[in-house]
Amino acid sequence: MAFLFSVAFLLSVCSAAICDLITDGVHMECRERYFMIAVDLSFTGKEPRFEAVDRTGVYAITEQYAAKCGYTVSALSLLGHVELRASYFSCHTDNKDDMFSFNFNLIATHKGKEASYALNKTCTLSLQWSHREVTCEMNYMEVSVRSDVTCPFGTNGHNRNASKAVRSATTSDWQVTFQRPEEQMPSMNVAQARKRGYTFDSRDGRLLFRTPYGQPDSLSTEVENVPVEAVYATVFSRQNWVVLMVDLLAACSMYEGYFDDAGYMMWKTPEALYPSVGGTQIRIGLNGDPMEQLIAEKKGYIVEKHKGTVHIGIPYNAEGGHRKSFVIGSLYEFYVFDLSVEQISLDRDYVETMLQFRRTLVTPLLPCTIFTHNQTVLKEQMFTIYLGDVPEDVVLVSIQLNEQDFTLPFANTSTYNIAEVLYPNGTHGYTLKVPFHDLVVKQKFFIEDAVLQFMLDINYTLAVLPGNESYYHSASIVALLTDVSPPAFDAVCSESGIRFKLDHQPFDYLWEFTIGLDVLTSDLANRRGYILSNDSQSLRLDVPLATHGYKYQDVTLKGFSGTFEILVRVRETSEVQTSTVKTCLFNPPEFIMCSTDGMMTVVANLPLVVSSGGRTLRMSLMDNSCGPKDMNGTRALFSFPVNSCGFIFELGKDYVTYQNEIFYNKNYQNMVSNDVTERVIVQCTYPLSSLRQLFTMYRFVSDTVGVGKIIRTVQPTAGLQHPSRKPTAGLQSTPAIARHTQPIAFVPGVRPSTRYFRVSRVHNLAGG
Incomplete structure (x- = not known):
């Protein structure tokens, strides 16, 4: 029979009463009928040897010598253990009054050098001998x-x-x-x-x-x-x-045993190997510690007699058993049990026979199933994945999330978290948490279905101890959020403009907000005069009147309606999903509008043109045929093409400015104060950055509205006939307009030689 270095394992944790720690990794223990030495291979190297020592000399315990002299040496390198069992009747054991003295040398390679360790122990018989004792050892x-x-x-x-x-x-x-x-x-x-x-x-x-x-x-x-x-x-x-x-x-019995589907290692022996009257008593256990049958059965063992045989079942998780993980492509496990069985019988002459079996039973390689369980709760906005049934000799060393590698533990600054979960049966698990909105998570938005999909491919790298063999377990987790609707702003009117407010939702990042084609950013707000504030709770946008983006309608002396729209687009495609449109009625004292089709609309407040007798003077623009469209008290409404009614203009490098002036008829000057009068200048400025074609026809087209100004001056009455005189004070629609680095040189009564004039987008400014 082959020397049993192929199967077995180091059992048991020694108790303080019977186990001596000789040196690190070496233990000795006295048991009922034999003496045991257990050695950790990490201490001794791969091939430790034993020698028996007595007064006659030193004897190497070889395979043949062990079987002849009552020694059993068994080892399983995969488990990292080696064990020597010596019968109390072994060849070199000294016995005096049932006091058994054992002396051995352990020859081991430790720290690169071969060394000999003397191991000595004296054992006292704990259970009296039966008349006949039979031991069935491994060899x-x-x-x-x-x-x-x-x-x-x-x-x-x-x-x-x-x-x-x-x-x-x-x-x-x-x-x-x-x-x-x-x-x-x-x-x-x-x-x-x-x-x-x-x-x-x-x-x-x-x-x-x-x-x-x-x-x-x-x-x-x-x-x-x-x-x-x-x-x-x-x-x-x-x-x-x-x-x-x-x-x-x-x-x-030479039965080798088998592992059944119920998780038991089964072994059997004939009940009557020796003559018996009245049956046999049975004790079973692991690691040389047999228990009475009733106690064993309470601990989950099976002890059954069937057709002249005794069937014994060891639960896979029995205390004292051992399991080992093993990687051969996939992850496997096997179980090792150092079974002790005692059968006590009486023959017809009342001679008691104790039959003892010591068998190391090893299961075949069994598939070890590690699983993942998706425990994600959608409202938590976080992946929660449990990796379970991880054997105790397997540890998680790294993890890959959507092809990005992470070693464990995660850094303190990481948004990921992984926690180990321990169980009494020796297994453990790991719970991984990854926020949906982390950059490592893949997302896909199905616009038509309003479904947001989060995808996380996970590859776990585990190591089997002590050899650190790698095993990989992968899982693909998908979370679907339905009814993902685009956000909507609340909007309210004020005297000076419109205020928009948006309470943040978890999926705001899917969208972008635009004014027309321009994405709403802090820089855009600063350039256009919006007031933007954004914190963790909400976004607020104040849009003052006359800033870019307004559309004006129904302009009368009583006021006008102003409409502002914020578009909500899918960030990935820029497709418009929805919008928030707010229209408000405004009634400022005066204002100016410069439309994209070149119409200048002005409501001016002119209190100084009203006589003390309540009679209003006749008013016009520089072309006296262009009068107001409507008047009410001191307020007058003018609406005319910018390049008409006696306009003057300046053509600069980047802009063109159209200017006109509100006059009253000089025949009525005696009805106004002789000391001072008011001069009212109106202007519309358009940029030239998108100029496409010049002078093809008498037509004005701009991509956006222009910037308007109402400029008032107070000066002597005699100066009324000099409209080109530089004003001393001005009313501007917004402070956001840039000042010209060169003074504007206006040419009165000059018409441009252009017939078609197209300009690009510009701020719309109105003042009041």
């Missing part, structure tokens, strides 16, 4: 019986074959005969048997027989469909006419 069978359990020749039917050898024996020395069905085996003396690998000994009133598995004299058979190996040995001595004979039958 040998051992039988010990009390010396007084003997019978005269021929009284035991099982010894019929041995009787022939006894009759023919002429020596008084102890002889051994092995029996096989229908086959007579010649006897041999004990010395000859030892040369064949058997151990026969007498110690402190007990006869001992030990044999490795697979000896030529052993018998492999089946009992109740369970594979069994047995060696039928009889030891006898002929003293005169009396024959002393001892039956040393060794029989062990």
